[in-house]
Amino acid sequence: xxxxxxxxxxxxxxxxxxxxxxxxxxxxxxxxxxxxxxxxxxxxxxxxxxxxxxxxxxxxxxxxxxxxxxxxxxxxxxxxxxxxxxxxxxxxxxxxxxxxxxxxxxxxxxxxxxxxxxxxxxxxxxxxxxxxxxxxxxxxxxxxxxxxxxxxxxxxxxxxxxxxxxxxxxxxxxxxxxxxxxxxxxxxxxxxxxxxxxxxxxxxxxxxxxxxxxxxxxxxxxxxx
Amino acid sequence: xxxxxxxxxxxxxxxxxxxxxxxxxxxxxxxxxxxxxxxxxxxxxxxxxxxxxxxxxxxxxxxxxxxxxxxxxxxxxxxxxxxxxxxxxxxxxxxxxxxxxxxxxxxxxxxxxxxxxxxxxxxxxxxxxxxxxxxxxxxxxxxxxxxxxxxxxxxxxxxxxxxxxxxxxxxxxxxxxxxxxxxxxxxxxxxxxxxxxxxxxxxxxxxxxxxxxxxxxxxxxxxxxxxx
Numbered sequence: 001x002x003x004x005x006x007x008x009x010x011x012x013x014x015x016x017x018x019x020x021x022x023x024x025x026x027x028x029x030x031x032x033x034x035x036x037x038x039x040x041x042x043x044x045x046x047x048x049x050x051x052x053x054x055x056x057x058x059x060x061x062x063x064x065x066x067x068x069x070x071x072x073x074x075x076x077x078x079x080x081x082x083x084x085x086x087x088x089x090x091x092x093x094x095x096x097x098x099x100x101x102x103x104x105x106x107x108x109x110x111x112x113x114x115x116x117x118x119x120x121x122x123x124x125x126x127x128x129x130x131x132x133x134x135x136x137x138x139x140x141x142x143x144x145x146x147x148x149x150x151x152x153x154x155x156x157x158x159x160x161x162x163x164x165x166x167x168x169x170x171x172x173x174x175x176x177x178x179x180x181x182x183x184x185x186x187x188x189x190x191x192x193x194x195x196x197x198x199x200x201x202x203x204x205x206x207x208x209x210x211x212x213x214x215x216x217x218x219x220x221x222x223x224x225x
Numbered sequence: 226x227x228x229x230x231x232x233x234x235x236x237x238x239x240x241x242x243x244x245x246x247x248x249x250x251x252x253x254x255x256x257x258x259x260x261x262x263x264x265x266x267x268x269x270x271x272x273x274x275x276x277x278x279x280x281x282x283x284x285x286x287x288x289x290x291x292x293x294x295x296x297x298x299x300x301x302x303x304x305x306x307x308x309x310x311x312x313x314x315x316x317x318x319x320x321x322x323x324x325x326x327x328x329x330x331x332x333x334x335x336x337x338x339x340x341x342x343x344x345x346x347x348x349x350x351x352x353x354x355x356x357x358x359x360x361x362x363x364x365x366x367x368x369x370x371x372x373x374x375x376x377x378x379x380x381x382x383x384x385x386x387x388x389x390x391x392x393x394x395x396x397x398x399x400x401x402x403x404x405x406x407x408x409x410x411x412x413x414x415x416x417x418x419x420x421x422x423x424x425x426x427x428x429x430x431x432x433x434x435x436x437x438x439x440x441x442x443x444x445x446x447x448x449x450x451x452x453x
Contacts (some may be wrong), residue, residue: 068449123400130396134387144386147446151379152401154442158435159404 017199044196049093056086064146076142244328283355302377306385369409
């Protein structure tokens with residue numbers, strides 16, 4: 001993490017990759033498929049959000065564990081800012097998914113297990129922020145929110161595996177529906193998709209690093225005054 | 226944790242039993258909280274009896290039973306740490322956190338199981354009773370109660386430290402409890418539908434493993450809450 005903070009080539013890389021994602025994702029040819037048609041382009045904007053969310057939440061939990069081990073305030077800043085970013089990714093993922101579902105499934109919210117699981121993960125982390133705000137003492141707040149972060153994350157993981165067993169999903173890649181590999185005959189989608197995943201992940205890392213530096217600076221100012 | 230690594234030292238078992246006895250005595254002497262919970266249970270079931278009378282299929286019976294159990298559990302168990310407010314300083318010197326959480330887990334499990342059985346009796350009187358396979362239903366009920374009681378005990382310990390406890394209890398508890406709730410409602414609907422053990426054993430074992438995850442996490446994480 002330290003090396004990436006000192007250099008900035010990856011920021012240029014992120015800009016280039018995302019520019020390619022937006023232009024290529026909207027303009028390059030896509031396979032002509034019934035029902036899906038042009039909506040398959042949402043692949044580049046929806047799926048990377050979930051990859052990003054799971055990645056960022058895992059990072060948040062790792063820093064929560066590190067915080068409990070060391071009591072280093074920096075780790076708490078990392079953990080809470082990553083959770084913050086994860087919620088942003090999750091909201092974007094839900095919104096893009098709902099827009100897509102409106103045109104392919106006929107309604108924005110159809111009680112699909114995938115939709116429910118994502119809504120519940122968001123509820124968990126929104127509760128995490130309410131918990132942080134309702135404890136006055138700073139050290140106690142850090143420790144208890146780290147505990148809840150770990151507790152909720154390890155219960156969210158089985159949920160993501162249990163829900164699909166309880167009901168069938170319409171989501172591509174679930175319940176007998178093929179994932180995008182089956183549609184992607186000429187590898188055109190794949191090129192843009194992998195670029196998009198890396199690009200959005202880098203953008204997330206960029207935002208998180210700015211947020212972390214901002215809250216560290218704010219804390220310093222508060223302590224100085 | 227500088228204690229020696231041994232699974233069940235006799236002294237700890239005695240301490241846990243003492244703590245459970247203490248919880249039981251406190252509840253027995255105060256009587257108000259228990260009477261409150263019982264009345265809460267009875268009036269919720271009676272209200273839903275008035276509302277649902279006449280169109281109760283076994284699926285609705287099942288969902289209603291578990292939802293009422295869920296709300297009673299969250300009300301009943303939220304007190305388990307909140308009532309300790311003035312005593313917590315003494316515990317801090319006398320007890321290891323592990324003994325304390327052990328006793329709380331066992332006590333709230335017994336408490337919730339008693340509530341569940343009572344609720345089953347009231348349901349039978351008012352709504353009738355669609356259960357055919359009692360042994361499977363009770364096993365599933367026990368596993369569900371174990372998950373509910375231990376998750377809510379942990380959440381109660383967390384919300385004990387916050388400023389608005391009763392709201393935090395619901396906000397933090399509901400998303401966390403969903404795996405247990407979904408599995409146990411699903412299982413018990415299938416049991417009422419006449420499924421046998423071999424058809425639901427996969428889901429039952431998943432429920433057991435979720436319970437184990439909850440209890441293990443509670444053991445690992447509780448000392449960090451208690452220390453602050």
